[in-house]
Amino acid sequence: LIETESVTKIYDGRGVVPVRALNKVSLCFEPGEFSAIVGPSGSGKTTLLNVLGGLDMPEEGRVVVDGQDLGRMKDADLVEFRLRHIGFIFQAYNLIPVFTARENVEFIMLLQGVDKEERRERAVQLLKEVGLGDRVDNRPNQLSGGQQQRVAVARALASRPRFVLADEPTANLDSVSAEALLDLMEQMNEKYGMTFIFSTHDARVIKRARRVITLQDGQVKQ
Amino acid sequence: LIETESVTKIYDGRGVVPVRALNKVSLCFEPGEFSAIVGPSGSGKTTLLNVLGGLDMPEEGRVVVDGQDLGRMKDADLVEFRLRHIGFIFQAYNLIPVFTARENVEFIMLLQGVDKEERRERAVQLLKEVGLGDRVDNRPNQLSGGQQQRVAVARALASRPRFVLADEPTANLDSVSAEALLDLMEQMNEKYGMTFIFSTHDARVIKRARRVITLQDGQVKQ
Numbered sequence: 001l002i003e004t005e006s007v008t009k010i011y012d013g014r015g016v017v018p019v020r021a022l023n024k025v026s027l028c029f030e031p032g033e034f035s036a037i038v039g040p041s042g043s044g045k046t047t048l049l050n051v052l053g054g055l056d057m058p059e060e061g062r063v064v065v066d067g068q069d070l071g072r073m074k075d076a077d078l079v080e081f082r083l084r085h086i087g088f089i090f091q092a093y094n095l096i097p098v099f100t101a102r103e104n105v106e107f108i109m110l111l112q113g114v115d116k117e118e119r120r121e122r123a124v125q126l127l128k129e130v131g132l133g134d135r136v137d138n139r140p141n142q143l144s145g146g147q148q149q150r151v152a153v154a155r156a157l158a159s160r161p162r163f164v165l166a167d168e169p170t171a172n173l174d175s176v177s178a179e180a181l182l183d184l185m186e187q188m189n190e191k192y193g194m195t196f197i198f199s200t201h202d203a204r205v206i207k208r209a210r211r212v213i214t215l216q217d218g219q220v221k222q
Numbered sequence: 223l224i225e226t227e228s229v230t231k232i233y234d235g236r237g238v239v240p241v242r243a244l245n246k247v248s249l250c251f252e253p254g255e256f257s258a259i260v261g262p263s264g265s266g267k268t269t270l271l272n273v274l275g276g277l278d279m280p281e282e283g284r285v286v287v288d289g290q291d292l293g294r295m296k297d298a299d300l301v302e303f304r305l306r307h308i309g310f311i312f313q314a315y316n317l318i319p320v321f322t323a324r325e326n327v328e329f330i331m332l333l334q335g336v337d338k339e340e341r342r343e344r345a346v347q348l349l350k351e352v353g354l355g356d357r358v359d360n361r362p363n364q365l366s367g368g369q370q371q372r373v374a375v376a377r378a379l380a381s382r383p384r385f386v387l388a389d390e391p392t393a394n395l396d397s398v399s400a401e402a403l404l405d406l407m408e409q410m411n412e413k414y415g416m417t418f419i420f421s422t423h424d425a426r427v428i429k430r431a432r433r434v435i436t437l438q439d440g441q442v443k444q
């Protein structure tokens with residue numbers, strides 16, 4: 001279960017007008033959901049995902065994941081919790097430039113203590129599934145935009161987290177690649193019960209989502 | 223006139239299999255075109271745009287822009303030529319992190335020697351047109367993904383180049399923002415005769431293109 005209880009997030013920079021990125025957002029997600037958060041550019045989708053994943057703390061309200069209030073956890077426990085339970089696909093990918101595609105995908109499993117053979121097999125398997133089986137030894141700057149995006153997807157899925165927070169995972173993909181990715185995610189949702197929460201503008205993703213949540217100016221539109 | 227004559231681009235990294243990103247590509251674009259290059263992720267779209275804009279040199283063949291063979295120009299002349307004539311919207315935006323949105327948009331005009339008042343007016347005007355009129359003093363890390371993308375678009379258009387090479391300019395935009403951007407580009411195409419060459423997966427862009435060129439595995443599919 002993931003819940004946000006009346007969450008408000010305000011960005012207050014020096015010399016610029018404060019931005020209310022989320023305004024009293026209350027949502028709950030059940031185990032095994034396959035849901036899309038949609039809304040205009042700037043409406044708060046990335047901020048919502050960041051708050052759900054404990055990457056950002058709200059100014060008001062709280063976020064509860066599996067009974068744990070993320071705002072009350074010690075830093076070290078929050079890091080451990082994210083490592084064990086949450087897979088994140090970033091809008092800008094955030095790949096490690098000095099690692100190859102395979103090393104990027106293995107990295108989280110390494111931190112989780114997964115054994116070496118198992119890590120390598122899973123990484124190569126997932127990279128094959130996203131169509132990059134022949135590019136595993138390339139670094140990010142040797143890959144196209146959409147290829148980098150697929151490495152970011154493989155990395156989040158390889159650690160088999162309980163919750164996947166996917167920020168625009170298909171933005172740079174052609175339809176064939178996007179549909180293949182969605183097939184893979186649906187399979188993992190069914191086979192492992194992984195909960196998928198997408199932030200997206202992509203009609204192809206929205207079409208597959210079992211539930212669609214609309215954000216506008218930081219608020220949920222019912 | 224922009225032409226590629228039997229252009230081949232090969233990436234030859236250490237320890238990895240060479241990749242033929244473009245294979246004998248011959249294309250020509252007339253002044254005032256509004257054309258889209260489409261194709262699967264990894265098919266060579268970004269590479270083609272980089273070669274058209276003189277950001278990357280082919281291993282075989284040549285690129286001729288307005289009668290100038292880009293491969294035979296001295297570095298300093300090529301830099302000047304790009305500054306004067308080519309506007310580039312990068313797939314990963316490449317905004318300057320320490321500059322505000324307005325400063326990012328003004329930067330190219332500054333290099334071109336446009337006067338201070340004129341630069342500021344054009345920058346603010348263009349940022350308004352892409353829906354960021356109230357965010358001109360924010361830096362990129364204070365903006366959403368789609369907002370950063372729109373700053374990158376405004377920057378390329380503000381200098382009113384003769385050719386705009388736009389690499390997936392709508393990937394992170396909702397439909398309202400994407401359509402508004404396409405309206406703006408169509409207006410500049412008609413009003414100033416600017417040539418637009420898009421690399422895209424986006425059906426909304428393809429729908430508006432007057433010509434569509436398909437790439438697959440680095441080759442043009444006729």
Ligand SMILES: Nc1ncnc2c1ncn2[C@@H]1O[C@H](COP(=O)(O)OP(=O)(O)OP(=O)(O)O)[C@@H](O)[C@H]1O
Nearest residue numbers: 142143144145146233243263264265266267268269
């Ligand atoms: N520096 C490099 N070293 C090795 N291969 C590269 C390099 N840069 C690009 N490539 C490869 O060249 C091919 C074409 O890349 P390009 O970026 O042009 O594709 P694209 O059509 O823009 O893809 P996308 O839609 O994913 O952005 C890809 O297979 C890519 O991995």
Ligand SMILES: Nc1ncnc2c1ncn2[C@@H]1O[C@H](COP(=O)(O)OP(=O)(O)OP(=O)(O)O)[C@@H](O)[C@H]1O
Nearest residue numbers: 011021041042043044045046047364365366367368
């Ligand atoms: N560090 C920050 N400082 C100020 N404002 C910020 C900051 N980070 C985000 N914002 C603002 O918060 C609002 C919501 O941002 P968010 O990234 O969640 O939008 P989004 O829905 O993901 O947009 P997109 O579809 O363009 O990715 C935007 O107006 C954005 O500019």
Ligand SMILES: [Mg+2]
Nearest residue numbers: 046091366367
């Ligand atoms: Mg976002």
Ligand SMILES: [Mg+2]
Nearest residue numbers: 144145268313
């Ligand atoms: Mg590309």
